[in-house]
Amino acid sequence: MKAVTLAARDDNQSDIWHPLHIKELPKPSLDEVSSKTHAIVRIDAAALNHRDIFIRQELYPGWKVGAVLGADGVGHVIEGPAEWKDKRVLIAPMDGWKDDPRGPNGPKRFGTRGGSEPMTKDGTLSEYVRCPVEHLELCPSFLSTEEAAALPLAGLTAYRALFVKCQPQKGWNLLVTGVGGGVAMMAxxxxxxxxxxxxxxxxxxxxxxxxxxxxxxxxxSYKRDDWHRQLKSLLPKERPYLDAVIDSAGGDLVERLCPTMRTGGVISCYGQTTLQPLKLTMVAVLKNIEVKGSTMGSSKDFRDMVRFVDEKRLKPVVSHIVDGLDRVEEAFEIMQKSDQMGKIVVRISSKL
Incomplete structure (x- = not known):
């Protein structure tokens, strides 16, 4: 089968950037025992995430040369338990986190699918993936192949950052920073x-x-020096404050937004794209503002997220579609330029 793998970089390069190899790897298989608990999924489409960029830059923990990339995927079960045969499924983008809302609770080591330890062989930028059936959720029927591929990691990350960490109530005022990426759009x-x-x-x-x-x-626009003041002027007079913030940037966000947040407000941070840490000021401490880290989510969060999407009939925003693993570099170029408004999807199966 074809798969996109992380290749070794030239040590003489001034910038750290690993090339990709489209490799022929053995198609995964099941034996008599594993066929009762695992499935072989033919991947119809996969999607990129910023972590794929970070892996190529050696900025993501556990990256490994030779690993198959890709955490998002939708496909059809071609082998495995009879009740899953031929079903269109979403593949969970992680393993090792059952249901504890505080963080990973095993029993296995927590990992994100594809590109990094301990799930280096399990990436979705490949024609087939072998995974436990507990990693599978039936795909909502109203989603297109491309919309479905865009959902797993972005949907899970946004769902946990919002519902588990912020515990929002109807009528709250929420700020989502850095909109345009998949997680922010889903949030x-x-x-x-x-x-x-x-x-x-x-x-x-x-x-x-x-x-x-x-x-x-x-x-x-966060490019304005006074963006936080401009934001405050947009809030309704009857509720002139933010109840919560979902952030992926880091930096001086707490200091800038503290005057606009309610006492006891929540900042849910799922990334630091500025590479600058969030600074918790004493003013924020006295205002009882909570800064909470949020990383992806549990198996329970994934099930709950898919159910929520199904009930509300939500369709992920797909920005760009690239046809075939051989053109995956085009997808990376789009993400590097930050040209996307939503997710970047790679169609894989020729049977679509």
């Missing part, structure tokens, strides 16, 4: 569906416009 959709008032930040007006088209009430 907007989830929050709007739950009855929250959502504002966004972005570096591009067209991304703010896209967020408004899926339900956000407005947004500001």
């Amino acid at each position: 907007v959709q989830f929050a709007v569906a739950a009855g929250l008032n959502v504002w966004v930040t972005s570096g591009r007006e067209d991304k703010i416009t896209k967020a408004v088209s899926i339900g956000a009430r407005g947004g500001v």
